[in-house]
Amino acid sequence: MSFIVRKSLRALFSIVFIVTAIFLLMRLAGDPALAILGPDDFPPAVLADFRALWGLDQPVWRQYLDYLANAATGHFGRSFVDNRPALTVVLERLPGTLFLMATALIITLLIGVPAGIIAALKRNHPWDVAVSGAAVIFQATPNFVLGIGLVLVFSVWLRLLPSAGTESWQHVVLPAITFGASNAAIFARFVRATLLDVLRQPYMLAAAARGLSPRILLLRHALPNAGLPLLTILGFSLGGMVAGSIIVETIFAWPGVGRLTATSVGFRDLAVIQVVALFTMTAMVLTNLAVDLLYTVLDPRIRLSGGPR
Amino acid sequence: MTARSVFLQLCAAGLAGCVLVTLTVDLLPLADPRAMDLRARLQPPLLFGGDWAHPLGTDELGRDILARALHGLRLSFALAIFGTLAGAVLGTVLGFLAAHFRGLVDDILMILIDIQAAIPFFLIAVIVVAVFGASFALFIGLMAVYGWERYARLARASALSAAEQGYAEAVRGLGAGPVRLYARHILPNVSSPLIVGATLNFPETVLLESSMSFLGIGVQPPMVSLGNMVGYGQDYLITAWWISATPAALIFSVTVAMAFLGDALRDRLDPSHR
Numbered sequence: 001m002s003f004i005v006r007k008s009l010r011a012l013f014s015i016v017f018i019v020t021a022i023f024l025l026m027r028l029a030g031d032p033a034l035a036i037l038g039p040d041d042f043p044p045a046v047l048a049d050f051r052a053l054w055g056l057d058q059p060v061w062r063q064y065l066d067y068l069a070n071a072a073t074g075h076f077g078r079s080f081v082d083n084r085p086a087l088t089v090v091l092e093r094l095p096g097t098l099f100l101m102a103t104a105l106i107i108t109l110l111i112g113v114p115a116g117i118i119a120a121l122k123r124n125h126p127w128d129v130a131v132s133g134a135a136v137i138f139q140a141t142p143n144f145v146l147g148i149g150l151v152l153v154f155s156v157w158l159r160l161l162p163s164a165g166t167e168s169w170q171h172v173v174l175p176a177i178t179f180g181a182s183n184a185a186i187f188a189r190f191v192r193a194t195l196l197d198v199l200r201q202p203y204m205l206a207a208a209a210r211g212l213s214p215r216i217l218l219l220r221h222a223l224p225n226a227g228l229p230l231l232t233i234l235g236f237s238l239g240g241m242v243a244g245s246i247i248v249e250t251i252f253a254w255p256g257v258g259r260l261t262a263t264s265v266g267f268r269d270l271a272v273i274q275v276v277a278l279f280t281m282t283a284m285v286l287t288n289l290a291v292d293l294l295y296t297v298l299d300p301r302i303r304l305s306g307g308p309r
Numbered sequence: 310m311t312a313r314s315v316f317l318q319l320c321a322a323g324l325a326g327c328v329l330v331t332l333t334v335d336l337l338p339l340a341d342p343r344a345m346d347l348r349a350r351l352q353p354p355l356l357f358g359g360d361w362a363h364p365l366g367t368d369e370l371g372r373d374i375l376a377r378a379l380h381g382l383r384l385s386f387a388l389a390i391f392g393t394l395a396g397a398v399l400g401t402v403l404g405f406l407a408a409h410f411r412g413l414v415d416d417i418l419m420i421l422i423d424i425q426a427a428i429p430f431f432l433i434a435v436i437v438v439a440v441f442g443a444s445f446a447l448f449i450g451l452m453a454v455y456g457w458e459r460y461a462r463l464a465r466a467s468a469l470s471a472a473e474q475g476y477a478e479a480v481r482g483l484g485a486g487p488v489r490l491y492a493r494h495i496l497p498n499v500s501s502p503l504i505v506g507a508t509l510n511f512p513e514t515v516l517l518e519s520s521m522s523f524l525g526i527g528v529q530p531p532m533v534s535l536g537n538m539v540g541y542g543q544d545y546l547i548t549a550w551w552i553s554a555t556p557a558a559l560i561f562s563v564t565v566a567m568a569f570l571g572d573a574l575r576d577r578l579d580p581s582h583r
Contacts, residue, residue: 010420010423013420014420014423014424014427017420017424018424018428022436025436025437025440026440028440028441136565136568136569136572137565137568139568140512140564140565140567140568141561141564141565142516142519142520142523142560142564143520144519144520144523144536144539144540144557145539145557145560145561145564148539148543148546148553148554148557149554149557149561151546152546152550152553152554155546156546156547156550163546236427239427239428239429239432240429242429242432243429243431243432246431246432246435246524247520247523247524250524251543261435261439262435262524264439265435265438265439265524265526266525268439268440268442269439270439270440273436273439273440276436277432277436280432281428281432284427284428285424285427288427
């Protein structure tokens with residue numbers, strides 16, 4: 001029980017820290033009135049009005065409290081590019097990114113995990129060499145290099161698949177592969193390593209000595225034990241996917257949060273960037289918390305001993 | 310000799326060749342990477358109908374791709390070496406501070422490490438660039454901070470266990486101050502895991518640099534980086550694929566070779582991985 005409380009408090013602290021850090025970062029950037037309106041385009045009276053409107057003439061602690069209150073009620077300011085609420089701008093791009101993430105997760109679970117299992121079971125066999133080698137290559141290749149390579153081969157050279165847009169299922173293939181490949185590679189390597197570790201444990205020897213078939217050994221004893229650590233890496237891979245989406249969506253002109261982030265950086269659309277930052281970072285902290293809590297449900301060792309560390 | 314070790318030696322030889330080329334790039338008979346020649350725009354590489362004047366072709370402004378790729382490789386290596394060293398120094402100092410003061414300092418640092426570890430640095434870098442605007446100084450600063458949390462965790466743990474040992478006690482008893490104790494005695498004793506960590510971190514620093522440059526928020530023109538070559542060449546994928554493909558192939562070869570070598574290094578240091 002104390003484990004859950006401790007983890008939750010830590011997550012709460014992290015979120016407060018992130019929100020505060022983003023507030024300070026935005027203030028460090030200089031006077032938001034100048035950043036948003038530009039010093040040359042507006043007379044001083046307009047700038048003063050703007051500051052009064054957004055409470056920028058108040059002391060910093062007052063601004064911070066207002067900021068927290070606004071964030072809590074879903075007011076994040078307006079996009080500097082088209083003057084719509086920043087929250088709306090981000091939310092309408094969210095489905096595109098979630099869709100890509102889902103395809104990447106499917107590729108990971110359908111290709112990465114089985115490949116890792118095969119590599120572990122056929123250790124040092126050509127299968128293992130092939131899987132492990134491919135995993136190193138796909139994990140090491142930067143997203144943008146893989147994406148450009150796929151476009152060159154499949155769009156420019158073979159003319160099989162489109163390189164940008166969202167009109168049909170063919171448009172999904174290249175971004176999904178680019179997005180999913182490194183994740184699948186990470187999972188394949190991780191599954192192989194943990195499964196090899198589990199296969200070495202004394203309880204596997206004991207189970208084999210009881211005369212269980214290799215099939216039962218694998219399905220009932222090895223995989224459940226090897227599967228648990230996968231949760232941790234699933235939590236971390238969300239962060240990798242958010243970072244990757246910025247690159248992949250930019251290459252394939254995919255209308256998601258990642259491409260919105262990249263274009264907003266270009267325009268220095270701080271309101272939108274702030275919403276993206278708050279949401280993604282909070283999502284990562286909460287995902288890690290959910291993983292920790294799931295652990296306590298799935299692994300009695302943690303529940304009973306009061307948690308790792 | 311097994312096929313695996315032959316392959317690893319090829320990787321090492323290729324990387325050594327890259328390092329040698331980047332060290333001597335000014336001495337090589339290459340074109341000026343910034344010299345434009347609008348009469349020789351979009352020339353294909355040698356095997357695809359080009360000529361010896363530009364063995365790997367030219368870009369949309371008639372600049373020599375071979376010269377640009379090698380200069381880009383040099384800048385990428387230089388930035389990654391700087392970023393790795395700076396991150397190691399920063400992280401180690403913070404880790405030692407936490408180990409020395411313990412208590413509240415240690416708690417705060419550990420929480421910061423956890424937060425940093427949970428959020429990809431690339432995302433933070435993108436946000437920081439959005440707030441302050443892209444500049445080379447900011448980019449250098451971000452490269453320097455990258456990876457600090459791993460070194461900090463490592464240095465803190467090593468320093469905590471080293472401080473328990475007799476030699477630390479003896480040095481303290483002889484009247485050495487904390488700076489001398491950590492810099493002259495504890496650091497040499499805990500340096501090997503830090504050096505290994507830095508070696509394994511180097512490819513990721515290359516990745517951060519090239520990804521940011523690809524997005525146009527890292528190395529800015531007229532400076533050449535492999536990442537920004539791929540990024541600006543993207544508009545010419547159909548008409549002049551070599552502008553993007555050449556630097557992309559170079560990044561691919563270098564990162565994959567480093568990954569295989571890093572893997573072998575990890576296997577050697579930690580036999581339980583095998």
